[in-house]
Amino acid sequence: MEEKILAPEAGEKEVISKNFIEMEIEKDLAEGVYDHVQTRFPPEPNGYLHIGHAKSILLNYGLAQKYNGKFNLRFDDTNPTKEKTEFVESIIADVKWLGAEFEDRLFFASNYFEQMYECAVFLIKKGKAFVCDLSAEEIREYRGDFNTPGKESPYRNRSIEENLELFAQMREGKFKDGEKVLRAKIDMASPNINMRDPVIYRVARMSHHNTGDAWCIYPMYDFAHPIEDAIEHVTHSICTLEFEDHRPLYDWVVRECEFENPPRQIEFAKLYLTNVVTGKRYIKKLVEDGIVDGWDDPRLVSIAALRRRGYTPESIRMFVDLVGVSKANSSVDYAMLEYCIREDLKLKKARMMAILDPVKLVIDNYPEGEVEELEVPNNLENEALGSRKVPFSRELYIEREDFMENPPKKYFRLFPGNEVRLFGAYFVTCTGFEKDEEGKVTVIHCTYDPETKSGSGFTGRKVKGTIHWVEAGSAKTVECRLYENIVDEEKGKLNEDGSLNLNPNSLTVLPNCLVEPALAEAKAYDSFQFMRNGYFCADCKDSQPGKPVFNRIVSLKSSFKLPK
Ligand code: ATP
Ligand code: MG
Numbered sequence: 001m002e003e004k005i006l007a008p009e010a011g012e013k014e015v016i017s018k019n020f021i022e023m024e025i026e027k028d029l030a031e032g033v034y035d036h037v038q039t040r041f042p043p044e045p046n047g048y049l050h051i052g053h054a055k056s057i058l059l060n061y062g063l064a065q066k067y068n069g070k071f072n073l074r075f076d077d078t079n080p081t082k083e084k085t086e087f088v089e090s091i092i093a094d095v096k097w098l099g100a101e102f103e104d105r106l107f108f109a110s111n112y113f114e115q116m117y118e119c120a121v122f123l124i125k126k127g128k129a130f131v132c133d134l135s136a137e138e139i140r141e142y143r144g145d146f147n148t149p150g151k152e153s154p155y156r157n158r159s160i161e162e163n164l165e166l167f168a169q170m171r172e173g174k175f176k177d178g179e180k181v182l183r184a185k186i187d188m189a190s191p192n193i194n195m196r197d198p199v200i201y202r203v204a205r206m207s208h209h210n211t212g213d214a215w216c217i218y219p220m221y222d223f224a225h226p227i228e229d230a231i232e233h234v235t236h237s238i239c240t241l242e243f244e245d246h247r248p249l250y251d252w253v254v255r256e257c258e259f260e261n262p263p264r265q266i267e268f269a270k271l272y273l274t275n276v277v278t279g280k281r282y283i284k285k286l287v288e289d290g291i292v293d294g295w296d297d298p299r300l301v302s303i304a305a306l307r308r309r310g311y312t313p314e315s316i317r318m319f320v321d322l323v324g325v326s327k328a329n330s331s332v333d334y335a336m337l338e339y340c341i342r343e344d345l346k347l348k349k350a351r352m353m354a355i356l357d358p359v360k361l362v363i364d365n366y367p368e369g370e371v372e373e374l375e376v377p378n379n380l381e382n383e384a385l386g387s388r389k390v391p392f393s394r395e396l397y398i399e400r401e402d403f404m405e406n407p408p409k410k411y412f413r414l415f416p417g418n419e420v421r422l423f424g425a426y427f428v429t430c431t432g433f434e435k436d437e438e439g440k441v442t443v444i445h446c447t448y449d450p451e452t453k454s455g456s457g458f459t460g461r462k463v464k465g466t467i468h469w470v471e472a473g474s475a476k477t478v479e480c481r482l483y484e485n486i487v488d489e490e491k492g493k494l495n496e497d498g499s500l501n502l503n504p505n506s507l508t509v510l511p512n513c514l515v516e517p518a519l520a521e522a523k524a525y526d527s528f529q530f531m532r533n534g535y536f537c538a539d540c541k542d543s544q545p546g547k548p549v550f551n552r553i554v555s556l557k558s559s560f561k562l563p564k
Contacts, residue, residue, distance in 0.1 A: 019325040021059075021266055025067060025236055034235040034261065037069030041095065042109075042228070045075050045209075046082035047280050048295045048302040049094045051316070051337070055271040058320045060238055061100035072232055073102040077110045078224045080208040088209070094303040099313050109228045110210040116219045116227050117171065119257045120182055120201055124163045128256050129200065130156055131166040132183045139181070142188075143196050150188035150196040167201075173216045175203050184223070186252060194249045198222060226250045230259040237265045241329065271323060272331040275485040276301045282500055291502065292486075293541075298551050299486045299506050309483075310527045310537025310553035311337075315344040334485060338554045345527065345535050345553070350378040350385055353423065353468045354515040354530040354550075356480055358397040361414075361469065363428060365447045366394040371473065375455070376424035379529075390516050392425050395472035397514050399532075402467045403444050405433065412465035414444060420465040423531065427452035427463055468531040475514040480536065480550045482508040513550075522548040532556065 028034050039060040043049065064071035073095055077083050123129035132155045134142065144150035170180055182201035190196055200223035205216050229237045244267045254262035277283055283300060286292045295302050298309035319340040323332050372392045378385035403414040414420055419429040428446040436442050452458045486506045487493045495501045524540035534555040538548040
């Protein structure tokens with residue numbers, strides 16, 4: 001689907017690749033079909049946006065940018081039953097956060113109801129639409145199926161005058177819900193079932209979040225959507241593959257309503273991710289059952305959840321770019337999204353010290369009562385992030401897994417007799433340890449060598465392991481939350497009864513982590529690398545001033561795994 005074109009001015013290896021939508025747009029511009037590019041993102045305000053929507057948003061926005069065009073945010077709010085203002089607000093916030101700039105072009109399809117009504121009247125006057133009294137069930141029966149042509153409605157040949165009169169009465173509320181519909185008069189024998197005189201207006205007494213009770217008739221999606229696009233002078237109406245069979249109807253509507261320079265529809269494949277739950281029905285159940293903490297639970301992939309987890313707009317843009325645009329449905333590995341956030345944060349974030357599972361380390365030959373301020377670099381790969389001071393003293397905490405009484409081969413961390421580097425501080429040699437009655441290590445003892453101070457230029461000897469630590473007296477206790485995928489595709493996403501096969505370990509709460517003092521100041525959405533433990537972000541819901549809760553965004557790739 002991708003065409004690779006050699007950039008003439010660039011070296012042989014460089015290629016500019018265009019996706020098939022870009023190729024279509026360039027063809028249209030070259031042929032003068034359009035003299036500008038206008039795209040839109042048309043969400044239905046019936047839920048929170050997810051990573052799939054992010055792809056659609058960034059695709060539409062990106063195309064507008066690339067071709068000096070404009071991008072609109074338009075709510076496709078023509079079906080009042082499931083729509084809520086809460087969703088309108090969350091969608092606006094999410095689109096803005098992703099950086100898709102719609103400026104003052106925020107539109108609501110419901111503001112076009114009058115124009116849609118006029119389009120319907122126009123079609124009736126052309127003899128292209130008729131009021132039908134068949135029930136929903138009868139309409140279905142008459143429609144036929146893939147193998148059987150449809151049967152024409154007995155109301156199909158009503159006069160234009162009668163149709164105009166009846167349609168006006170539909171609007172005035174003369175009929176009960178479902179009693180009459182307006183249908184396009186196209187072709188009951190069409191091989192495309194969508195073209196068999198589709199319903200374009202129905203009577204439905206529903207209060208609308210925007211228009212209230214002004215209307216008791218509502219347009220159907222396939223009629224409303226092309227009109228919305230045409231009103232906004234959209235050129236390329238980009239949607240997902242399930243609308244491919246609806247394209248002839250889209251074209252019919254804009255043609256018969258005689259819009260000038262009508263928009264065209266182009267379809268692409270939806271984005272699916274492995275090991276995540278995207279279906280609204282499933283998420284709703286997870287929320288209702290209290291398994292997740294709302295639509296923005298960090299284990300979900302709604303945009304709000306990704307933001308709360310600590311994903312950045314940049315990482316999502318990188319992900320969407322890497323995935324590309326395709327005509328074939330496929331699932332993308334969740335690990336790719338993780339790769340993108342690691343890449344984005346790698347050079348941007350300070351690498352701090354936090355101990356998730358603390359055990360005490362006592363440096364027996366370090367002066368009692370003394371506290372040193374050590375200068376440590378914030379990011380060894382990015383000097384621009386500068387350095388900070390961290391306290392150091394005789395008593396520290398280290399990760400429990402950084403000590404072993406009887407280590408396996410290639411374990412380079414602390415064990416009796418072994419020397420390691422304490423990051424940014426000194427070399428220490430393990431001299432012993434204490435255990436409680438259950439055999440759990442409670443204190444590790446060591447001695448330090450003052451000569452080996454970090455930054456002193458010491459070259460006397462090398463050690464294989466570097467471990468991180470926090471100073472006992474100044475460390476702050478915080479809660480950290482570790483996540484695993486909520487479902488595991490390899491183990492089967494669903495149980496036999498159709499319910500989700502949930503991973504019981506999707507959330508681990510560690511209430512007693514110890515962090516260096518600076519981390520206690522973290523505010524909602526601040527993120528850091530916790531050395532060797534991954535990237536963490538201060539939770540926006542549960543953090544308190546001076547007492548943040550940290551969500552692990554993603555782990556670092558680990559070079560060594562303890563044998564189980
Ligand atoms: P869902 O049922 O998952 O919420 P939807 O299609 O009902 O999706 P809409 O609000 O109708 O949600 O969609 C808004 C836009 O987002 C549409 O243009 C739709 O094609 C696009 N979209 C929805 N899901 C995806 C996806 N997984 N990948 C790419 N685009 C998507
Ligand atoms: Mg929808």
